[in-house]
Amino acid sequence: MLSVSQLSIDYGSNRVVSDLNLSLGENEILMLVGPTGCGKSTILQALAGLIPISEGEINTDKWRATPKLTLPPEKRSVGMVFQDFALFPHLSVQQNICFRLKNTAPADHWIKLLGLDDFRNKKPATLSGGQKQRVALARTLAHQPDFVLLDEPLSNLDAALKDMLRWDIRNALKAAGVPAIWVTHDQEEALSVGDRVGILKGGEIQQIDAPERCFSMPNSRFVARFLGEASFISGQFNQHQATTSIGNVPAHGVDCESGDVDVLLRPDDVLLVQSCVGNNGEVIWVRFEGGSRLCAVKLACSTIVTSRVSHEVVVNPGDQVHVSLSTSHPLAVYKRMQ
């Protein structure tokens, strides 16, 4: 539907995106994440035609853009949703959504579907942040774009609203059958809402994969750490099995076939038990998360692993505990760094 090959983007002499290759399938939602300044917004702006590209090409079923073959934004059939909503303050909700629309039937459809019926005649200033973002989304979808680019659409909203609106946006995109690239700072949002996740670092894609794969089989330690709590324990890897000081687990070598490795542990892979005998670690910090607690445990070898326990388990720094590994899914292992 949309494909980007060998795309590079410069600001003056500063290359901020290098050799980007990605494709967006029909009806697919691709989440883009990465540290601040890694080029996420720049990529969206280039796809929308708002800034020039230096190398490579962007192709859709209907058009092609290269550094020499430029195409203005209005000819790209792309919808954009920004974090600051970008609504016209002097126009009503209805007028914002119908702005420059010849056929207003799709606008009615999205006004109803996104729960904006009661706000048709209100001005943006009288709406909540969540309602403003629904208006921005309705306006985008009412124009029936071929694809949508969302630049941190939820970052100005509070946590409870974010959680609800992210699903409303996903459902609306799926209902419209429009593919989207969605930039977010929120790893949880990326993993839960996206069909695929792309992780960027320094303007380069590190991995694009299904969320489960990015999380459980990251292709580098950077990706592992970026997508959530990650600890590593040394072990030996042989015959699809990793042997560590706190248990043996099925394993998959990301960059090696066998030998000395570091095993990626997510907090849910580590079982923490409070016991009077056989303890093998000391709790060094605990973070209360609501329904659970995240605990860091220092082992005798000085390795620190994290474990998530139910909120019913009361653990405190200084407690002696027993941690072990027992997973039925393979854990990612990486060649041991010297």
Ligand SMILES: Nc1ncnc2c1ncn2[C@@H]1O[C@H](COP(=O)(O)OP(=O)(O)OP(=O)(O)O)[C@@H](O)[C@H]1O
């Ligand atoms: N108009 C500009 N002129 C020059 N440099 C720019 C411009 N816009 C962005 N940059 C630089 O390009 C790099 C990528 O910026 P970009 O905004 O794409 O990153 P980002 O990943 O979206 O960051 P964030 O997560 O903080 O929004 C940064 O180093 C930034 O300082």
